[in-house]
Amino acid sequence: MPREDPLLEISDLRTHFFTREGTVRAVDGVSLTVPRGKTVCVVGESGCGKSVTARSVLGLVDEPGRIVSGEIWWRRRGQEPVNLAQLGPRSEEMRRVRGGEISMVFQEPMASLSPMYTIGDQLVEAIRMHLPLTQEQARERATDLLRRAGIPRAEERLDAYSFQLSGGMCQRVMIAIALAADPALLIADEPTTALDVTTQARIIDLLRDLQAETGMSVLFITHDLGVVAEIADEVVVMYLGTVVERGGVDEIFHDPKHPYTNALLGSIPRMGAGAGRRLATIRGNVPHPSDRPAGCPFHPRCDAAIGGVCDVSDPPHIVFGEARSVRCVLHDDVHRSSAAEVRA
Amino acid sequence: MLTYIGRRCLYMVPTLFAISVVAFAIIQLPPGDFLTSWVTRMESEGEKVDPAMLEGLRERYALGDPFYVQYGKWISGILFHGDFGESFEFGRSVTSLVLDRLPWSIGLTVFALIFTWVVAFPIGLYSAVRQYSIGDYLATTIGFLGLAIPNFMLALAMMYIAYRVFGLSTSGISPLTIGIAIVVLGTAGTAGTIRILRANLLDELKKPYVVAARARGVSERALVVKYPVRMALNPFVSTIGWVLPGLVGGEVIVAQVLNLPTTGPLLFSALRTQDMYLAGSIILIISVLTVIGTLLSDILLAWLDPRVRLGYR
Numbered sequence: 221m222p223r224e225d226p227l228l229e230i231s232d233l234r235t236h237f238f239t240r241e242g243t244v245r246a247v248d249g250v251s252l253t254v255p256r257g258k259t260v261c262v263v264g265e266s267g268c269g270k271s272v273t274a275r276s277v278l279g280l281v282d283e284p285g286r287i288v289s290g291e292i293w294w295r296r297r298g299q300e301p302v303n304l305a306q307l308g309p310r311s312e313e314m315r316r317v318r319g320g321e322i323s324m325v326f327q328e329p330m331a332s333l334s335p336m337y338t339i340g341d342q343l344v345e346a347i348r349m350h351l352p353l354t355q356e357q358a359r360e361r362a363t364d365l366l367r368r369a370g371i372p373r374a375e376e377r378l379d380a381y382s383f384q385l386s387g388g389m390c391q392r393v394m395i396a397i398a399l400a401a402d403p404a405l406l407i408a409d410e411p412t413t414a415l416d417v418t419t420q421a422r423i424i425d426l427l428r429d430l431q432a433e434t435g436m437s438v439l440f441i442t443h444d445l446g447v448v449a450e451i452a453d454e455v456v457v458m459y460l461g462t463v464v465e466r467g468g469v470d471e472i473f474h475d476p477k478h479p480y481t482n483a484l485l486g487s488i489p490r491m492g493a494g495a496g497r498r499l500a501t502i503r504g505n506v507p508h509p510s511d512r513p514a515g516c517p518f519h520p521r522c523d524a525a526i527g528g529v530c531d532v533s534d535p536p537h538i539v540f541g542e543a544r545s546v547r548c549v550l551h552d553d554v555h556r557s558s559a560a561e562v563r564a
Numbered sequence: 565m566l567t568y569i570g571r572r573c574l575y576m577v578p579t580l581f582a583i584s585v586v587a588f589a590i591i592q593l594p595p596g597d598f599l600t601s602w603v604t605r606m607e608s609e610g611e612k613v614d615p616a617m618l619e620g621l622r623e624r625y626a627l628g629d630p631f632y633v634q635y636g637k638w639i640s641g642i643l644f645h646g647d648f649g650e651s652f653e654f655g656r657s658v659t660s661l662v663l664d665r666l667p668w669s670i671g672l673t674v675f676a677l678i679f680t681w682v683v684a685f686p687i688g689l690y691s692a693v694r695q696y697s698i699g700d701y702l703a704t705t706i707g708f709l710g711l712a713i714p715n716f717m718l719a720l721a722m723m724y725i726a727y728r729v730f731g732l733s734t735s736g737i738s739p740l741t742i743g744i745a746i747v748v749l750g751t752a753g754t755a756g757t758i759r760i761l762r763a764n765l766l767d768e769l770k771k772p773y774v775v776a777a778r779a780r781g782v783s784e785r786a787l788v789v790k791y792p793v794r795m796a797l798n799p800f801v802s803t804i805g806w807v808l809p810g811l812v813g814g815e816v817i818v819a820q821v822l823n824l825p826t827t828g829p830l831l832f833s834a835l836r837t838q839d840m841y842l843a844g845s846i847i848l849i850i851s852v853l854t855v856i857g858t859l860l861s862d863i864l865l866a867w868l869d870p871r872v873r874l875g876y877r
Contacts, residue, residue: 278779282770310784319780332776335871336794346780381870397780 225295226253227437228277228322228405233290233305235269235276244510246272246285248461253543254405256297259431259438261448261469263484264458265506270441271327273458274407277439278318279309296321296404320350323398327410329390333382339366339393340378343400350401362396368433369396370426388419395426399434406431407439412447424450445488449473454543457481460517461509467544477546479524516549524550565873568866572859583851588635591844602652625649642848649841653834658845662827666849669826672745672819673811679750680757680807685800687754688761692796693788695766703758711755715814719748719821735823748818753807757800764799768792798869804861808854 235247247269254260262270275281277292292304294317307314318324326332333342343362347353353361359378366374369392382390391411398406408427412420428451431438442448448455448469455472457465457480465478476482486500504521507513513520519530529549536552539545606613625634641647648658687707691700722744726732732740768774769792777787816828823829827846834843866872 280775280779282775315781315783317781318778324776324779326772326776326779328772331772334773334777334791334795336791336869342777345777345782349781381874383871384874394776397776400780 225301227256227295228254228439229291229293229295230273230277231291231293233273233276233292234288235272235281235285236288237285239284239510242510244508245461245512246509247276248509248512249290250458250461250463252456252463252466254437254439255454255543256404256437257431257435258453259428259440259451260454260456261440261442261452262456262458263442263445263448265443267506267509268458269461269509270443270458271409274324274409274439274441277304277407278322278324279304279307279314280324281309294321316350319346319398319403320401321403322405322407323400323403324407324409325391325394325398325411327413329387329394329411329414330382332394333390335381335383338379338381339385343378343393343397346397346400361400365396365399366393368399368430369393370422371396386419387415388423391415391419391423392426395423395430399430402434403436405437405439407441409441410443411440412442412444420447427451445484457484460506460512462517462547463545464518464548465546467540471544477540477551478518478548479522479550480518483521483523516547565866568873568875569863572862576855576859579855580852583855584639584848585635587844587848587851588638590847591638591840592631592634593840642845648845648848651834651839651842653837653839653842658842661830661842662846662849665825665827665830668824669812669815669828669850670853672742672749672815672824672826673808675746676749676811676815677753677804677807679746680753680803681800683750684754684757684761688758689765689788689793691758691762692765692769704762707755707758709755710751713751715748715752716817716821718751719744719818722748723822737825741822741824745815745818745822745824749811749814752814753803753810757803757807760799760803761796764796765792768795771795794868798865801861801865801868804864805858808857812850812854 230253231251233247233250234245237244237246250269250273252260252262252273262273264270272281272285276287279287281287287305290305293301294304295301302313302317304314304317307317333339340359340362343365344355344358347358347361347365348355351358351361362378363374366377371377371389371392377385377389377393382393385393394411406427411427412423415423424447427438427440430436438451440447440451452469455465455467455469456463457472457478459480465472465476465481467475467477472481473485476485480502483500483502487502489499502521507517507520513531515529515531515533516522516525516535519525522530525531526549535547535549537545537547538551603613603618625637629637638649641649646659648662650656651658651661654661687703691703694700726740726744735741769788771792774787774791777791778784782790812828815826816832818824819826819828820832827850831843831846831850833839834846
């Protein structure tokens, strides 16, 4: 049975930052899909371009960044697909998509709410922006949303300011704002990074429950593989602005194909892994995106790198199935044999 | 909110006390006391001074007593009778002299401040939103020019232009002169205020809450006005605190040049002729007004910013 067209399809997206020091290729050929009703996790180290990818979807890339090429197909049910990469960041249509069809939750919940206005003001603003409701109706809906986001005494909290709430509460408010107009996709950009561990778990639970309840899709950006294991249906592993591996959550955790995915999984501390054993790390640092290594971007840190191949040519994109692919020469039969020749 | 205002008013008391002590110390600074210098002057002009009257004056200002008794007498006279003492130069009470001129000073200062805001706000806003555009560079350049040109220079230039080009006389009270004074005084603070607003706005425009508001579909125009401008208004309001003293100082020179009947020239001549009750009183009054202005800006700030009002930070 052919898969339904995915809700969001990013293909070969390139978002570059044109700085005085040179062009930073923050996102350099990212392709990924978000199916309807699923949670897709984008994983990678800091600076791998996962946030920029997410922001590119809503045209929220800050100056001097720009989407250079690629397509972001947004397929609403019963409507013509739209290429979001083509919409002007200030266009009317993009504004309708933002918050109305695709919502976003950010990393710093406290800073994401203006301290000058009450929670209720900002929530009602989001509701009335996209739904034709009166002030009273919107306020009612706002109370309801806060309650759904797990905020006790929601009615009173509408009149609170962000600085009177904890980080976890602020993130719940941000989630309530994100749900204001029943979006089809929620982009969560490291929503739990700034929170403490118990709060993290609750927010993750909340997101999972809300997704089950509303049937929306979630694009979840994180560097925390623990979170990925908990909520992902599909996983996209990014490294230096490119997608190195894609697959279902079980495939990624139990059958990682790319050496980078392997190394990431190896660097998770495990209970009972033997006291006194050193934690495996990935050697070296992520290079700055402005001086990306030639060939496979990961080769300087890769234990399986093949000299004369990985540092010379771009790794092939090997597709195993609908949502399973890897960019690594190790899985390419042609290259593998030629690599063997090089070695011999 | 009321507790906040109450607390701020309470904080004012020590400040005002310190100011009054300093003002009084200034009155006391010249060697000898005023009576001796007054008597000398009178006698050098060949007038006889009635010893009884001299004694009365000595009694009134408690001149033989230690500093704190004199201060006590002076300040209680001001607080309870509104009596600032006598101007030796003008032979009138300081109160009546100052009352003649103070409204002009206050009016000039308030309008200059309003001018500063009205000019600085749109320019600062524009420079921030269109950073590095031609308009931004132009505004910045003009701002720096305004900052660099001394007040009196600008006043002279404007008077010259008004006289040569339009054939208008610019001296004493006339709408034109007052207008020039307001513009001259206003421009001095404008440049600084533009820079402050621009820098603050640029900071605020990059804050996560702006991106978050954008991400929920708020239009760019509504967004800038509703969120960052609101935040950037804070330091703008607190400019009252530092623009006021500058305005008062600038006013001395500008009013001198334009021959306006404000307290500035009065203070200037009082200082020159060692008319110390007059000088000290003007300094006291202007300082107190500045403190009150700052208080008003603080209250305005609390009204604008819930974080101040609700006692956070």
